[in-house]
Amino acid sequence: MKFKFLYLILIASALTARLHAQQHSEQDHSKYMAPTDPLVQQKLSKWQDVKFGLLMHWGTYSQWGIVESWSLCPEDEGWCERRGPHSHDWYEYKKAYEDIAKEFNPTRFNPERWATAAKNAGMKYVVFTTKHHDGFAMFDSKYTDYKITNTPFKSNPKSNVTKEILSAFRNQGFMTGTYFSKPDWHTDSYWWKYFPPKDRNVSYDPKKRPELWQKFKDFTYNQIEELMTGYGQVDILWLDGGWVRPFSTIDPNISWQKTIPYDQDIDMARIAKMGRSHQPGLLVVDRTVTGEFENYVTPEQQIPDHYMPIPWESCITMGDSWSYIPKENFKSTRKLVHTLVDIVAKGGNLLLNVAPGPDGEWHEEAYQRLDEIGKWMSVNGIGIYETKPQAPYRQGKWAYTKKANTTYAFYLADEGETIPAKLKPEGLNIPANAKISIAGNQKSLKLKDGSIEIPAKTAVQVGQQPVYLFVIN
Known part of the structure; x- marks a missing residue:
């Protein structure tokens, strides 16, 4: 069944994406902890020199042209709104959403074209969404069947898209990063079917169900280890879903953190140690969880109003939406160049998001923007890089x-x-x-x-x- 009806609500759904997130700017960055590992310090210094990177949100949600994952979340927020014939029943909607995988077939997928365009724009690192909150793996994980290599695209020799993307960008000299969602709304050890989920958080109390929470921790650890061992050199482990965190790290002064009901300690020390055993010097970015596993901070869809003396990166969309919508409202080249210069002058990096569509291609206008940025960077990059x-x-x-x-x-x-x-x-x-x-x-x-x-x-x-x-x- 095709869900073309959902295209009618693309813009309304996707525009809210830039509003959702987690109010990353509310963090108290005075508590930033600099890494002590010399290899991590070295890689962090290199990362701070490259200044300009590419982020890509891509998943089955692109098929419907809706906000990434969030329409599954049973919260009364604009970015979680469901539309279409299944919207009245969350269970029906979740089934229909997860059934998108049965038709997802991005036959125009060509990561080499992306890497070339990004390089010509002056970008020097990439972060790709290997798994968003919906739990759909854009890599060939052996720990789930809900993955890109279990779709109609599985017969394509490039079906393991994460491997292909990282390889294509690495071949162009990029630092490579893997976005990975700590929460997973598909796996039964996070949204346990015995209790219906009430919100974005785990659907049971981990203290009461320690064996179930351990199962989830092991699942998460195992999937991350797959990414750290089977995909070549990885420079950045970029973790999203900051509500999955130790209860002791919750800041009661931050509105969204006050709603976290449980301790959701995923054991970052174990994950980071494993990651760095396979990828020495790995930058770990446990977003919004201030401490030793947030090697740099990531304000979202905004630029700090002042210079910040710590490592940081603004992640910002080229258009209005993190995920693909058929008719995107791209920012002007002038706006994007101003954004880059503003960020770099305040000590940060720009991670600019471009969203591939269900066919595996970008909007042509995204290529045009990158080409125009590249022409400016070819002359003026001397004031950007390594400054x-x-x-x-x-x-x-x-x-x-x-x-x-x-x-x-x-x-x-x-x-x-x-x-x-x-x-x-x-x-x-x-x-x-x-x-x-x-x-x-x-x-x-x-x-x-x-x-x-x-x-x-x-x-x-x-x-x-x-x-x-x-x-x-």
């Missing part, structure tokens, strides 16, 4: 980074704005004898009364750009 933030970081329309004795001053232009004849970098003191030029242009610019003078000929040569980069030595 450090420089005070005052962000001031008005200016953003600053540095590398050794070079200062990079970014001017974030308004829509349609050409470079003015004179610009004064806000909050930055430039020595009178400094050498100044615009990235990609050899002309030395003069400084007068603290302002940079741009000759009309130079303005024509650099053309109109979303952000202009001044190189100051």
Whole structure:
């Protein structure tokens, strides 16, 4: 049975995706714990230098064009809303949702094209959703039948899509990461069928059912070990579902954490030790669970309003939705470049999400955006990669980074704005004898009364750009 009726509600469902999450910005980052393992420190430093990565949410939910997993969640929240003929009955809906696997067949899947487009855009790491909260494995797990290699796509030689994606990106020089959901709404050891689920949390009290919780812990451990052993080098284990956490880590000042009813300690020490035994230096990102297993923090769909001295990454959608919708509202190239510069100037990385569709392809417009970003990055990436933030970081329309004795001053232009004849970098003191030029242009610019003078000929040569980069030595 085809569920084309659900396409009518795609936009309404998917727009709520950017609202759901877990209010990651509410974390108290003053409690960040820096890793002590030298190999982890080394990899974290490398990760902080690459600045720009690709996130992909892809699963059977793409077939219906709906928000990833959340319509299964029995919570009275907008992002959990069910629509269509099965919406009146949660049990019917869950069965219909899980039956999508019987028709999921992404025959246009071509990860090499993705990797090439991402590389040309200037991206240097990738994080792929190997399993979201719905429990559908986008890899060939032997611990479940609910997986990509048990769909009509199973006869395709590239059916183990996680392996193919990581390999394609690794071949292009990318650091690779595996998104993995700690909760699993398909397995009976998390949403135990004896008790119907009331919300996103485990459906029973783990203290009362320790043997069942241990079964779930082992299941989770085993699936993660599969990813850490059968998929080549993995640099990042990116764990989502922050309500699966020790009760002692719950912050009562954070609204969504106050709703967690049980201790859901998944034994991160055991998982991290195993992961690093197979993947030395592995970055572990136990999102929102502040402590030794959150090697960097991940504000979602937002940018901090100030410089943060800890390792961090904003994960942001290229459009409105984390998951595929047929008609996406993509952000402009100018907006995306501004976002990258703003984040890097404050000390972070940008992890930009693009969602493949049910046929295994991206929207063509996503390729166009990456191509346009790449053209800007090919000239201006010198002020992005391997840089450090420089005070005052962000001031008005200016953003600053540095590398050794070079200062990079970014001017974030308004829509349609050409470079003015004179610009004064806000909050930055430039020595009178400094050498100044615009990235990609050899002309030395003069400084007068603290302002940079741009000759009309130079303005024509650099053309109109979303952000202009001044190189100051």
